[in-house]
Amino acid sequence: MRRFRAAAAVLTTTALAVAATGCGGGSDTGGGSNDSPKTLTYWASNQGPSIEADKKILTAELKKFEKQTGIKVKLEVVPWSDLLNRILAATTSGQGPDVLNIGNTWSASLQATGALLPWDAKNFDKIGGKDRFVESALGSAGAEGQDPSAVPLYSLAYALYYNKAMFADAGITEPPATWDELVADGKKISKDGKWALGAEGSNLSNNIHQAFALGKQHGADFFDASGKPTFTSDGAVAAVKQYVDFMAKDKIISPGNAEYAQNQSLRDFAQGKTAMVLWQAAASTFAAQGMKPDDWGVAPVPVPSGTPGTGQNLNSMVAGINIAVFKNTKNLDGATDFVKFMTSDAEQKLLNKTYGSIPPVKAAQSDAAFSAPDTSVLRDTLAKSAAPLPQVANESQFETTVGTAIKELFADAAAGRPVTTDSVKNALTKAQQQMPK
Structure with a gap:
């Protein structure tokens, strides 16, 4: 997922049970795909610094599509805080768009509703074939063993961004490669109103992304092979405690960050109040x-050994945005043509370059822009040391329950209440009990 402004979005069990028959496309032509409708509706996610910036960027591209196909695309850029709930409402009301962006971590959960068009071999052939896409990106497009419910559009990974001047002032000559180094550096920086590390303690999705990567380093997956939650495993508890301890024990995150949920940590970083932030494509x-x-x-995000790679040295979830089609769109041909356009080599280069993300289309990665220092770190992380979040139907409830547990633990830390192994395990036990049976 991108930028994590979906903290308030809650994917309920009831919504997940909605059948595909409850959803319809938003084309207002009144005809089926054989009638060659001349309009599509598209819900885009907020990828740039503002909604208005995205409208400007995307409108120029949509005009290209209209010129090529004669199909006008009605664009709405939906904030992350609203997107998931808007999608769920569309599955029940039948008043959804034809095409939409989804956070890739939602793919399996939304797939379980039956509302999205499955991307089988026939549909992939319409957009140039499945083998055009990077394998790790496809791994976050739906449940394992099923046809993907969406197509990768923008790929992202976490990186450690650091303020060069603040490092120099503290006598630090290079970014930390291990967590021990990060904490040691952080203690040198965190004084006189300055803080070492930014966080978004009230941002549920971001909490999950950090805990998942740390969990991998502790040998935890949060779900077993059957999809049953394992939130209280020793590795999961250790991962969550390590993350919250950056505030509670190490004192390198400002207590005020416990309330952050809307990119305030990026603002603090840009203003020189915080020296480091773990984020995706922040340029x-x-x-x-x-x-x-x-x-x-x-x-790269630190790992215990200092060398990111396979196994427990994974340091990021496979982040990104997928593009999907509502199964009952009245303009299926136009919708798949639009997906083909958005995932074409030319558009992939242009849009991912604009947003600072990595193209999930292999051929587009050859552009020199994706070899720049910042994007090369993201690209290498995706290729070598990232893993998709669990592609299970209850993934979104996982984001909500465990994300909330971490939020509450950050609140404890900010208030000076002790954060212990037992308190972390109790919070994760409560989260696991709230998961659907």
Whole structure:
């Protein structure tokens, strides 16, 4: 998922049970695909520094599509805080768009509703074939063993962004490669109103993404092979405690970050209040807030060994955005043509370059822009040391329940209440009990 403003979105068990018959496309032509409708509706996710910026970027591209096909696309850029709930409402009301962006972590959950068009071999052939796409991106497009419920559009991974001037002032010559180094560096920085590490303690999705990567490093997956939650395993407890302890024990995250949920940590970083932040493709946001490219550096997220790679040295979830089609769209041909356009080599290069993300289309990655220092870190992480979040039907409830547990633990830390192994395990036990049976 991108930028994590979906903290308030809750994917309920009831909504997940909605049948596909409850959903319909938003084309207003009144005819089926054989009638060659001339309009499509598209819900885009907010990828840039603002909704208005996305409208400007995408409108220019949609005009290209209209010129090529004669199909006008009605665009709405939906904030992350609203997107998931809007999608769920569309599955029940039948008043949804024809095409939409979804956070890739939602793919299996939304697939379980039956509302999205399955991308089988026939549908992939319409857009140039499945083998055009990077395998790790396809791994976050739906449940294992089923046809994907969406197509990868923008790929992202976590990186460690650091303020060069603040590092230099603290006598630090290079970014930390291990968590021990990060904490040691952080203690040198965290004084005189400055803090080492930014966090979004009230951002449920971001909490999950951090805990998942740390969980991998502790040998935890949060679900077993059958899809049953294992939130209280020793590794899961250790991962969550390590993350919250950056505030509770190590004192390198400001207590005020416990309330952050809307990218405030990026603002603090851009203003020189915080020296480091763990984020996805943050370059465009830093630029929009006045930072120059030379002001900051980027490095892989730390791992215990200092060398990211396979196994327990995975350091990021496979993040990104997928593009999907409502199964009951009245303009299926136009919708798949639009997906083909958005995933074409040319559009993939242009859009991912604009947003600072990585193309999930293999051929588009050859562009020199994706070999720049910041994007090369993201690209290498995706290729070597990232894993998809569990592609299970209850993934979104996982984000809600465990994300909330971490939020509450951050609140404890901010208030000076002790965060212990037992308190973390109790919070995760409560989260697991709230999961659908």
